[in-house]
Amino acid sequence: MDKNINSFGKNIRLTTEGGSHDEFITAKISGFPAGVRIDREKLLKFMARRAPGNSAFATARKESDEPIFLSGVDGNFVTNGDEMTIRIYSKNAKSSAYKDVHDIPRPSHADYPAIVKYGRDVDLRGGGHFSGRLTALLCAFGGVCMQYLEEKGISVFSHIYSVYDIKDKEFSLTEVGENEKNMLSSSLFPVLDNEAGDRMQEKIAEAKSRGDSVGGVIECAVTGLPVGLGEHMFASVEARITEMLFSVPALKGVEFGRGFDSCKLYGSENNDPYVTDGKRIWTRTNNCGGILGGMTNGMPIVFRVAMKPTPSIASEQDSISLSKMENTKLSIVGRHDPCIVPRAAAAVEAASAIAVLDLVLDSKNENSAPANENKQGGDRVESSRLSELRGVIDRCDRTIVATLAERMAAASGVAEYKIQNNLPVLDASREAQLLEKIRMLAGEEYAEYFAEIYAAVLKTSKEYQQKMIDNSRSEEK
């Protein structure tokens, strides 16, 4: 299986590796800003919302989903600008339930196209590479992105909009904000209306008791964005968010703002009128869901995603035997989510946060900087740019210090050699040659500045060497 296919991002690059029942799954991320402190407890709490075995309406497979950062952070959980590697070990995989899927593919799971495409040996244990398990990696990295975005005043949160035919209250397209975020963010079953939530859970339990499953809709909001993120055509905000969203298995549809319902309105009803108080600009309604012409318009981005019913169900279904090429019946054993929606809500938030971070990082690229930074968010993008640049400076400083230490050690080695071989330690012509070389390497713009810095480096190095010579002479005496 081509690993590079599983990559995402324009400014960051996220690649995932591994399948559901592998010993571990891994995410590698390049391009994430340096200098970001990760709150590990907060990240674990977020990931627990997606983890299996977390409630009666989730699969019984229990995994703690603990992310291990193999690189990209220092000991204090501050990102260092290097490639980030996040690994999650699988501890509770039971592969025996999947021995038949290579012959009798599960309806509406990935088995049949995967066998045709990759051959009979393709790993389908627990859904293999096509499993919801891979969304643990999305949540690990997405949780980090959410923390970064929160510092910039950008929030991503969601609720269960519906399960089967039972509906929660809707987000206000114009007013959704911190209240909803605080109410929903730590819930394993995030709803605005608890009574609707209870009925949803009853519906899931009822489907489960009959060996069946149900689907539903997740509504997600992104608030605090500046005007002008995104581009026309292929790099539209919708395109970049949905590209990421469709990495969540079982997600079958997305609508932004009023979505399909706007087709039942007149233009005069659907258009979002502009309003100003002389300082700020906003729209009275937000039927466009915060995106116009592929760009953010400063209003909340609100979208809904359709999650299909879990394909693996216990009740008997029609399938085929590939070896016998005949129709047959199938009853799926194993541990499955009777409804994917509650766990997927965290995955949808994570996927959105990753895509939004990638969009925010566009401001690194002058050509795609927001044309009109509405003050609702413009200064936030500014401060994001500032902290990003500071991260780069931190990284440079670390490299400079390490290189200088290496240079001092080499210089002292040279001094030692010269002392042992009775050679003159200080060499003025070599010093002049070095400074000339530095001027040349630095180029016209920086030649004078770097020559000055190097003169200081050479002076310090000479002092250090002199100290060594003095020490060795006093030892001789």
Ligand SMILES: Cc1cc2nc3c(=O)[nH]c(=O)nc-3n(C[C@H](O)[C@H](O)[C@H](O)COP(=O)(O)O)c2cc1C
């Ligand atoms: C969090 C999460 C959990 C899932 N759990 C299951 C499950 O227990 N059983 C199952 O058959 N599918 C589960 N799925 C869905 C399948 O992975 C998905 O339907 C399958 O790979 C086919 O892909 P498609 O539905 O996107 O076409 C889950 C998906 C997510 C996001």
